[in-house]
Amino acid sequence: MARDGAVSVEELLARREPGRSLEAPFYTSREVFDLDMKLIFHRHWIFVAVEAEIPEAGDYVTVEIGTTSVIVVRDDDMNVAAFHNVCRHRGARMLTEPSGVVGKIVCPYHQWTYELDGSLIHAEHMGAGFDRTCHSLKRVNVRSLAGLLYICLADEPPADFDALAEAMTPYLAPHRLAETKVAASIDLIEEGNWKLTMENNRECYHCATNHPELTVSLFEYGFGFAPDDADTDRAAAMEAYERICAEFETRWTREGVPFAEIDRLHGCATGFRTQRLAIDRAGESQTMDTRSACKRLLGSLSEPRLGGLSFWTQPNAWHHLMADHAVTFSAIPLSPDRTLVRTRWLVHRDAVEGVDYDVDNLTEVWRNTNEQDAALVAIGQKGVSSPAYVPGPYSPYTEGLVEKFCAWYVERLSSALSSTSAETAPRAL
Template identity: 85%
Template sequence: MARDGAVAVEELLARRRPGHSLEAPFYTSAEIFERDLALVFGRHWIFVAVEGEVAEPGDYVTVEIGTASIIVVRDDDGGLAAFHNVCRHRGARILSEPAGVVGKLVCPYHQWTYDLDGALLHAEHMGAGFDRACHALKRVHVRSLAGLVHVCLAEEPPADFDAMAAAVTPYLAPHGLAEAKVAASIDLIEEGNWKLTMENNRECYHCATNHPELTVSLFEYGFGFAPDDADADRAAAMAAYERICAEFEARWAREGLPFAEIERLAGCPTGFRTQRLAIDRAGESQTMDTRSACRRLLGALSEPRLGGLSFWTQPNAWHHLMADHAVSFSVIPLAPDRTLLRTKWLVHRDAVEGLDYDVERLTEVWRATNEQDGALVAIGQKGVASPAYEPGPYSPWTEGLVERFVAWYVERLGAGLAADATR
């Protein structure tokens, strides 16, 4: 794919140095960006929505991944379905709104009409020999993981989704996300490559100096700690953190909540990681006072002081689940240097705004944190575009999860290139 003296992506992958950031073209090249869309976002399970957005028959959301537009809809039987948002007549977009409610899927151009299962019901003026059964909407693979909706654009999706589901459903299920509703949703455009957004999320090296709101509730030690850098104060803080973790582990065990870390971030198509983590002070929620932001707890949980469950999936999502609410994040590439970060705050479906929760308080920590992270991604993008940039070393203590994300990306991009080469 080399043009204008550029190095072929295969060569860039082959010479990637473990423990170091990627070379500049991975963050700046339009050609590599297109490969990312085709081979990563086009062939893996991508988190796109939560079930609360499509709770009733006819509820739908649309999602854009590159040039593909996808409809996720609740069908008349109560199941989830996903289709390409392309009429089988002359290709017009069927739905143009990001979300809504429909009885049928009707193309606005010539009124071809589809049932919620994708079957073509009506197509006027097509003649007696026209077979509607041959012109159903093209399906997209869709799976819900305890209320977290994933799609895959590939003809044959990765087969290991079930393995992930088996491992993490016991962690997610107590929070009842499939029965939760979206209390708030915010889209943020970050001025950087999608991999910089993901790398930034996968470490807390930067948290202490950049996230004053987030670190009220979260410990930087939960994401890595360098004991050889510790002075007496930091050593004492680390010891206190370990005591708090032990207290939470005893509480989780009493409540029957799994908490041990499970990590399968590389070596498989559907990489994931989950772990229950302590929350500081009151220990209830990621709020400015660390107390619950919603009086109605999620699922069947009855104890507010349960810390938080962290759940990540490759390539584009992370989630924080607490007793009172959950925060869900999805990343969608828009351009080599532009990325959509979509954040949703979930509460129990029977919680009442103004009575059980206040949206401002519910969202304040992650609204601030996302803005701060967006600024960091932007300066990172400016840096990797400089002729002075060269891949730098990751901290072995605090950036190990960044390395595992990058290793997964290199592995999966290489696998996609190899598969295409054999066709």
């Protein structure tokens, strides 16, 4: 039961007012953070990597989600597999590097050795009666969505990944992400709760004044605007935006690339949204001159002026795919007030650095944007930690997608707590 004067997580969830930000404990409480890790990040499909990071047999990456470490590896049959990074002998962590290449997975403690399919093939001094088949590595659910890799730590993951794949594969397929390579990867620690990271990503209310590099190519109006307070200049800009969007829709139709918005951010376990957006000026890429950063276009694409495909998945990812390159983002909680944001820039696997693309030009927009967002998340965390903070109203025009993220989060956490209520008493904060 809740302590005298304290409020349980269940009570906070029940009294959450739609259209307003969450109460402070959702961003600051260790108890809520632990529940987020257990009931959100250990029960849902989490974006963690791209196939381009493990192109050959034996290539692997390790993923850390709280105290859980996972190996994602390309096995000898060229399939993607995932295992808990825990030896079946005495539990030692086996692979300690973030990425690498192995022929076998060998525990450094007592050299128990596993094939890339997880089967135990060597365990010295265990005796003739020891059955190696009972000690394979523990598998983790893993799915590739057209080259984007998702894992789920639950024994029974949400079944709606197939619905996500059915809807999104036609949008992603022309870019052939499985045939790319990672041109750059940058990790950034944001000094804020993971939900502040995601909320910040789900709106562009802040873009015009905080992201000068991004708004060279990206229209702030693409994420909503209030038409009743537009001055003459803004009204003209919005008219120009609508005209450019119509031009892009004609081009997308001609090129046969899907562009219609799909919004399933709320009401399902694996929430997602996609929409192909117009890019300003040259219209080719999210670069400072809006032209392609890589001469070698992705997949089967032959037209560089295709704008950008925006794709989000709950709870932790967003992606931007253009004709010449793609940028993927994942957010992994580290503590109540620290979040890892990992950004990868993908180009065609045959593109040559220094010939087809320049890394600085390729990464400039999102390197700056990420640093700007990290600063915004940090001041947001400081604000919600103040005794003066109370939930504020979202703009119905520019923050509707923030509301959908929070509604999804409240729904999923409430549902998970309800399903375990017979086992666990309400948690007091």
